[in-house]
Amino acid sequence: MLLEINDLHVYYKSYWYTLKVLNGVWLRLDRGERIGVIGESGSGKTTLLKSILKILPQNGMIPRGEIRYDGKDILKLSGNELSKIRRKEIGMIFQDPMAALNPVFKIKDQLYDILKYKMMIEGHNPSSKELYEEASKIFSDVRLPDPDRVLESYPFQLSGGMRQRVMIAMALISAEKLLLADEPTTNLDVTIQDQILKLIHRLVMQKNLSTILVSHALGMVYQMTDRVYVLYAGDIMEEARTRELFSHPKHPYTQLLVASTPRLSSVGVGEGIKGKLPDYRNPPAGCRFAPRCPYVMDKCINTKPGKIQVNREHVVSCYLYD
Amino acid sequence: MQDDVILNVLNLKKYFNTTEGVVRAVDGVSFNVEYGETLALVGESGSGKTTTGHVIMGFYPPDDGKIIYKGIYDLSSPMKKRTLELKRDIQIVFQDPGTSLNPKRMVKDIITLPLLVHRTIEKKRIYEKVAELLEYVGLSEEFMFKYPHELGGGEKQLVAIARALAPQPSFIILDESTSALDVSSQAKVLNTLVKIQKELRLTYLLITHDLGVVRNISQRVMIMYLGKIYEEAPTEEFFKSPMHPYTQMLLSSIPTLSEDDEKIKPKEIESVGEIPSAVKPPTGCRFHTRCPFAKPVCSQQDPPDIIANSGHIVRCWLYE
Amino acid sequence: MQKTSVQELKFIELERKIKRENWRRMWFRFKKSKLSILGLSMILVLLFMAVFADYVAPYPSHAGLHIAFKNAYKPPSLEYILGTDMYGRDVFSRIIFGFRYAFMMIGLVLSLVAPTGVILGLLAGYYRGTVIEAIIVRLSDIFISLPPLVLALSIASILEPNIFNAMMAVSLMWWPWYVKLTYSMTVSLRNEPFILAAESQGASTLHILFKELLPIQLGTILTKVTLDAGWIILIGAAISFVGLGAQPPTPELGTMVSEYSKYLPEYWWMSLGPAAGIILIILAFNLLGDGVRDVFAGE
Numbered sequence: 001m002l003l004e005i006n007d008l009h010v011y012y013k014s015y016w017y018t019l020k021v022l023n024g025v026w027l028r029l030d031r032g033e034r035i036g037v038i039g040e041s042g043s044g045k046t047t048l049l050k051s052i053l054k055i056l057p058q059n060g061m062i063p064r065g066e067i068r069y070d071g072k073d074i075l076k077l078s079g080n081e082l083s084k085i086r087r088k089e090i091g092m093i094f095q096d097p098m099a100a101l102n103p104v105f106k107i108k109d110q111l112y113d114i115l116k117y118k119m120m121i122e123g124h125n126p127s128s129k130e131l132y133e134e135a136s137k138i139f140s141d142v143r144l145p146d147p148d149r150v151l152e153s154y155p156f157q158l159s160g161g162m163r164q165r166v167m168i169a170m171a172l173i174s175a176e177k178l179l180l181a182d183e184p185t186t187n188l189d190v191t192i193q194d195q196i197l198k199l200i201h202r203l204v205m206q207k208n209l210s211t212i213l214v215s216h217a218l219g220m221v222y223q224m225t226d227r228v229y230v231l232y233a234g235d236i237m238e239e240a241r242t243r244e245l246f247s248h249p250k251h252p253y254t255q256l257l258v259a260s261t262p263r264l265s266s267v268g269v270g271e272g273i274k275g276k277l278p279d280y281r282n283p284p285a286g287c288r289f290a291p292r293c294p295y296v297m298d299k300c301i302n303t304k305p306g307k308i309q310v311n312r313e314h315v316v317s318c319y320l321y322d
Numbered sequence: 323m324q325d326d327v328i329l330n331v332l333n334l335k336k337y338f339n340t341t342e343g344v345v346r347a348v349d350g351v352s353f354n355v356e357y358g359e360t361l362a363l364v365g366e367s368g369s370g371k372t373t374t375g376h377v378i379m380g381f382y383p384p385d386d387g388k389i390i391y392k393g394i395y396d397l398s399s400p401m402k403k404r405t406l407e408l409k410r411d412i413q414i415v416f417q418d419p420g421t422s423l424n425p426k427r428m429v430k431d432i433i434t435l436p437l438l439v440h441r442t443i444e445k446k447r448i449y450e451k452v453a454e455l456l457e458y459v460g461l462s463e464e465f466m467f468k469y470p471h472e473l474g475g476g477e478k479q480l481v482a483i484a485r486a487l488a489p490q491p492s493f494i495i496l497d498e499s500t501s502a503l504d505v506s507s508q509a510k511v512l513n514t515l516v517k518i519q520k521e522l523r524l525t526y527l528l529i530t531h532d533l534g535v536v537r538n539i540s541q542r543v544m545i546m547y548l549g550k551i552y553e554e555a556p557t558e559e560f561f562k563s564p565m566h567p568y569t570q571m572l573l574s575s576i577p578t579l580s581e582d583d584e585k586i587k588p589k590e591i592e593s594v595g596e597i598p599s600a601v602k603p604p605t606g607c608r609f610h611t612r613c614p615f616a617k618p619v620c621s622q623q624d625p626p627d628i629i630a631n632s633g634h635i636v637r638c639w640l641y642e
Numbered sequence: 643m644q645k646t647s648v649q650e651l652k653f654i655e656l657e658r659k660i661k662r663e664n665w666r667r668m669w670f671r672f673k674k675s676k677l678s679i680l681g682l683s684m685i686l687v688l689l690f691m692a693v694f695a696d697y698v699a700p701y702p703s704h705a706g707l708h709i710a711f712k713n714a715y716k717p718p719s720l721e722y723i724l725g726t727d728m729y730g731r732d733v734f735s736r737i738i739f740g741f742r743y744a745f746m747m748i749g750l751v752l753s754l755v756a757p758t759g760v761i762l763g764l765l766a767g768y769y770r771g772t773v774i775e776a777i778i779v780r781l782s783d784i785f786i787s788l789p790p791l792v793l794a795l796s797i798a799s800i801l802e803p804n805i806f807n808a809m810m811a812v813s814l815m816w817w818p819w820y821v822k823l824t825y826s827m828t829v830s831l832r833n834e835p836f837i838l839a840a841e842s843q844g845a846s847t848l849h850i851l852f853k854e855l856l857p858i859q860l861g862t863i864l865t866k867v868t869l870d871a872g873w874i875i876l877i878g879a880a881i882s883f884v885g886l887g888a889q890p891p892t893p894e895l896g897t898m899v900s901e902y903s904k905y906l907p908e909y910w911w912m913s914l915g916p917a918a919g920i921i922l923i924i925l926a927f928n929l930l931g932d933g934v935r936d937v938f939a940g941e
Binding site for chain 2: 161257269
C-alpha cells in the first residue's frame with residue numbers, strides 16, 4: 001500500500017464561520033494503481049488532493065484524520081521531510097496551469113528551479129548545461145514541440161494545451177512514486193484534452209506511477225482508472241472497480257450521476273439531482289446526501305452510514321444496503 | 323425562400339480587429355434553421371460558433387452576409403435598431419450561470435422585466451405569471467424572492483430559461499447553456515429544454531462543444547472549425563457515419579462511459595496538433611494542418627460542398 | 643378591469659416579508675462589528691447635537707460674535723467644560739455649532755458630488771467608445787488635476803471667501819472621483835451577459851443604468867460616500883485654516899483651530915477642543931464606512 005487515508009476531516013476557518021468540508025474521507029492506493037475520485041464542483045476534491053501534499057490554504061485545518069504515505073504519517077512529518085517528498089516523490093498537476101505557473105517568470109526559470117531542487121536532494125548540484133539537457137529530455141517526453149522556444153517563453157505566450165504539457169512536465173519531475181491530477185484538462189478543447197489524457201496515460205504506464213485522478217468528468221475517469229471513489233460534499237459515498245462502478249452503481253447519488261451523463265449511443269438523460277450541495281457551514285448531521293436523496297429514510301438524517309461491503313470490491317456508504 | 327425556414331444565414335462574416343491582427347472569427351457561414359427543430363452548431367474554442375450566435379442576436383453587426391428571420395426581417399442590423407417585436411421573438415440563454423443573472427436583482431425582478439417591456443401581461447397578474455413561468459421550468463414559487471447567489475448553477479440556468487420564455491419567443495439561442503453545469507444539474511436543464519420545446523413549438527439554435535448534449539437534444543448538427551462549417555447532417559446520421567476527418571477526430575476524442583459509446587467512436591484517427599490562430603488561418607481547408615489524410619489540393623483550395631446523403635453535406639476533398 | 647387576485651396579494655405580502663427579512667440580515671451583518679456600531683452611534687450623537695445645538699449647547703449665544711472679556715482665557719472647568727477663548731466664549735458650545743457646520747458641509751458636498759459623479763460615470767461607461775464617454779472622461783480628468791486649495795483660492799478671490807464658496811471649490815474637484823469609480827465599474831460590467839440579456843429583451847437605457855448597473859455598484863459607492871465624509875471635513879477645515887473658507891466668528895471647526903492656534907501653547911484648551919472634534923467626526927465616519935463595506939461584502 002502506498003497511500004492510506006483514514007477519517008480525514010478538513011475545515012476552513014474564516015472570521016465568521018467554519019466550513020466543514022471533508023467529513024471523514026477514507027481512501028487507499030496500492031503501488032502502481034490508478035484510482036479516480038469523481039465528484040461535482042464543490043465536493044471537496046481539490047481539498048482532498050491538497051491535504052495529501054499538505055498544501056492547504058492558510059485557513060485550512062485538519063482537526064482529525066490520518067494520511068499514511070509510504071509508511072509515514074504525512075500530518076506528523078517535519079517541514080523538511082515533507083518538502084523532500086513534495087520535490088521527489090509526489091507530483092501534482094493542477095487544474096488551471098495559468099494559476100499554477102508564475103506569470104512573471106520564464107518557463108525556463110520555473111522548470112530549472114524544480115529540477116535543481118530535486119537534483120540537490122539527490123546530492124548533485126547541476127550545471128546549467130545539465131539543466132538544459134534534462135529539460136529538453138522531459139519536454140520531449142511530454143511531446144512539446146520546439147523546446148527552446150517554450151523554455152524562453154512566459155506562460156501567457158503558450159497555448160492552453162502547451163501550458164498543460166509544461167505543467168505535466170513539472171509534475172513528472174517530482175513524481176517518482178505518486179502523481180496527483182486535479183481536473184487536468186478542464187479548460188481544454190476535446191481534441192486537446194484527448195491528447196493530454198493519452199500523454200498522462202502513457203507516462204504513468206511508462207514510469208509505473210501510482211495515480212489519483214480527480215475529476216467531475218465521468219468519462220475521463222472511466223477511461224483512465226482502475227478503481228473509483230465517489231466523493232459527495234466531503235464524504236466518500238462509494239468505492240468500486242471502475243467498470244463495476246459505472247455498470248452497477250449502488251449509491252443513489254452515483255446512480256443519479258451516472259444516469260445524468262449524456263451518452264453518444266442513445267438519447268435521453270436521467271432527471272438529474274434536485275437541490276444543491278449542502279452549506280458547509282452547517283452540513284447535514286447524517287448522510288450528507290440525505291436532503292437530495294429520493295430514497296431518504298429517517299436514520300439517514302441523523303446518523304452517517306458506515307462502510308458497507310456489497311461485494312468483494314465494492315463498498316458503499318448507504319443504509320439501503322445495510 | 324422555403325416556408326419552413328425560420329432563420330436563413332447567408333455567407334456571414336465577422337472579423338475582429340485585435341492588436342495581433344484581424345481575427346476572422348466567422349468567415350463565410352451559411353445555414354438554415356427550420357421551424358421547430360434544434361440545430362446544433364458545434365465547435366471548439368476559436369471556431370466562431372459563439373460569435374455566430376451573438377451576431378444573430380445583434381450584439382455586434384456582421385461584416386458581410388445576410389441574416390433573414392422568418393423570411394422578412396433583416397437581422398444584420400444592430401440590436402438597438404431592432405423592433406420591439408423582434409426583441410421579443412428571439413431570445414438567448416447564456417453559458418455561465420454566474421453572470422447570466424444580475425446578482426443584485428431578485429428572480430422575480432429578473433423575470434418581470436421582459437413581461438413589463440413587452441406588456442405580455444397586465445401588472446396586476448405579474449406575480450402569478452412569474453410563479454407560472456417558474457413552475458413551468460420546474461422551480462417552485464419560493465424561488466421568486468431569491469437572489470441569484472442563493473441558487474445553484476442549474477437553478478440559475480432554469481431561471482435564465484424562464485426569463486427567455488417570458489416574452490413568448492419562437493426562437494431561442496442556447497449559447498453553451500449547459501456547459502458550465504455539473505452533469506446532475508445539466509440533466510435537469512436538458513430535460514426542461516426538450517419539454518418546453520415540444521410544448522411551445524420553439525426553435526433552438528444550440529451552440530455547444532459537447533457532442534453528448536448534441537446527441538440528446540438536437541435533430542441536426544453542424545461542425546464548425548476556424549470560422550467555417552465543414553459538415554452538416556441529421557443527428558442520427560451524423561453519429562452513425564461522420565465523414566469529415568475533423569468530425570471524426572472530435573468524436574474519437576470524447577471520453578466515453580460505456581462499451582456502447584465506445585463503438586460509436588471512429589477508430590482510425592487520433593487527435594494531433596493544435597488549433598491554429600484565427601488571425602492567420604491555414605489556406606484551403608483550414609483543417610489540413612492537423613488532417614492525417616491531407617492531400618496537396620487541401621492546402622490550396624477551399625473544399626467543395628459534397629452532398630453525401632439527404633441533408634448530409636461535407637466539405638472535404640477526400641470525398642471528391 | 644380585473645381585480646388583483648388573492649393569489650397575487652399573497653405574493654405581494656410574501657415579498658414584503660422577505661424584503662424586511664433581507665433588511666434585517668443586512669443590519670445583522672452590520673451589527674456583527676462592534677466598531678461600526680460605535681461609529682454609527684457616534685455619528686447619531688454628533689448629528690443630534692448638531693441639529694439641536696441651540697438646546698444642547700450650554701451657551702448658544704457664544705456661537706457667533708459674543709464678547710465677555712471677564713470670562714476670557716478660562717481653562718476647562720465644570721462651568722466651561724472645554725474652557726473659554728480670548729473673547730470669553732465657551733469653546734464647547736462653539737464646537738457643538740461647529741458640528742452643525744461640519745454636517746452641512748458633508749451634506750452639501752456629497753449631495754452635489756455623489757449623484758453627479760455617479761450618473762456621469764454610468765453614462766460614460768455605458769456609452770463606451772462614443773463622444774459622450776470622451777467628453778465626460780476628459781472633463782473629469784481636467785477637474786481632478788486642479789488642487790482644491792488653489793481652486794478655493796481663485797474662487798475666494800473672485801467671489802468672497804466663505805464656507806459656501808469653499809464647499810463649491812471642494813465639490814468641483816471631488817465629483818470626478820465618483821465618475822472614475824462608477825465609470826470603471828460600469829465598463830467592466832457593460833458586456834456581462836445579464837446586461838446583454840436585458841438589452842436584447844428590449845429594456846430601456848434608463849432601466850439598464852439604474853436598475854441593472856447601479857445596484858451592483860451601490861455598495862462600493864456608499865462605502866466611498868461614508869469614507870469621503872471624513873475627508874470633506876478635513877479639507878473643509880484645511881481651507882478654513884488657511885483663511886479661504888469660513889471666516890471668524892463663524893464657529894467652523896477648522897476656522898476655530900486656525901483662530902485659536904495663535905494662543906498655543908499657553909491656552910492649549912482652545913485649539914485642543916475643535917481639533918479633537920474634527921478627529922472625532924472623521925473617526926466616526928471611518929468606522930461607519932467599515933461597517934457599510936461589511937454589509938455589502940458579505941453577500
